[in-house]
C-alpha cells in the first residue's frame with residue numbers, strides 16, 4: 196500500500212524527551228487506513244499522548260518515519276486547504292484560556308470561521324446541544340467542553356487525534372460525539388485515533404484497538420475479526436491462533452450501567 200493510501204504510516208519510531216531518561220516511544224510501527232476509528236489503550240505513562248503529539252507534528256521526530264495522509268506532519272503546511280491534515284484535541288487544548296472569558300459562543304465560533312463552515316458548525320451545535328447565546332464564563336465544565344469541541348471540530352480534519360477530552364461530557368453528549376465521528380469516518384476520507392481510559396460505549400465504535408506499553412505497541416486487534424463476546428466466560432481469554440501471532444480475544448459479557456444512564460439522560464433531555 197502506498198503512503199497516500201494510508202491515513203497514518205509510522206515506521207520504526209523512537210522518541211525521547213530532551214529531559215527524559217528513557218525513550219517515551221520505542222521502535223513503534225503503525226499503519227492506520229482511511230475511514231477507521233482506532234482506540235489507543237495503555238497505562239499512565241505508556242506513551243499515548245506522546246504518540247498522538249508526534250502524529251500531530253507537535254514534537255519533531257528524529258528517529259523513524261511518520262507520515263499522515265502521505266505527508267510529514269511536522270513540515271510546515273502553507274496550503275490554504277479547507278481540510279486540516281490533523282486536528283489534535285488534547286490536554287493543552289482543553290485548558291485554553293479563552294473558554295473562561297466573558298465572551299459569547301456565537302462570537303467565539305465566528306472568530307474561528309463559522310461563516311466558512313456554516314452547515315458543519317450548525318450540525319455540531321445541534322448534536323452537542325450548544326446554545327450560541329451562552330456566555331462562556333457562566334458555563335459548567337461540561338458545557339465549556341461541548342463549546343470547545345464545536346470549535347475544535349469546526350474545520351474538517353483528515354486525521355483526528357483525540358487525547359481523552361470526553362471526561363467532562365455527560366453520557367448523552369459523549370454518545371452523540373461518537374456517533375458524529377462514526378458518521379464522519381463513514382462519509383468522507385478521514386480517520387480518528389482516540390486515546391482513552393474510559394471504555395463505556397466504545398466497544399462497537401472502534402474498528403481497531405491498540406495496546407501501548409512502555410512506548411511500544413504490544414497488541415493490535417481488529418474489533419470485528421478478533422474480538423468476540425460470550426456469556427460462558429468471566430473475564431477475558433486471549434488466544435494466539437495456532438501460533439501465528441494473530442491474536443483473538445474472547446470477552447465475557449459484563450454488567451454495565453452505561454445503557455441505563457444513556458437511556459435516562461436521553462429521556463431527560465428530550466423532555467426539556
Ligand SMILES: Nc1ncnc2c1ncn2[C@@H]1O[C@H](COP(=O)(O)OP(=O)(O)OP(=O)(O)O)[C@@H](O)[C@H]1O
Pocket residue numbers: 212213214215219237238239240241242243244245246
Ligand atoms: N515533557 C516531558 N519530559 C520528559 N518526559 C516526559 C514528558 N512528557 C511525558 N514524558 C514521559 O514520557 C512517557 C510517556 O508519557 P505520555 O504522556 O505519552 O503517557 P500517556 O500514555 O499519555 O499517559 P497518561 O495515561 O497518564 O496520560 C512517560 O514516561 C512520561 O514520564
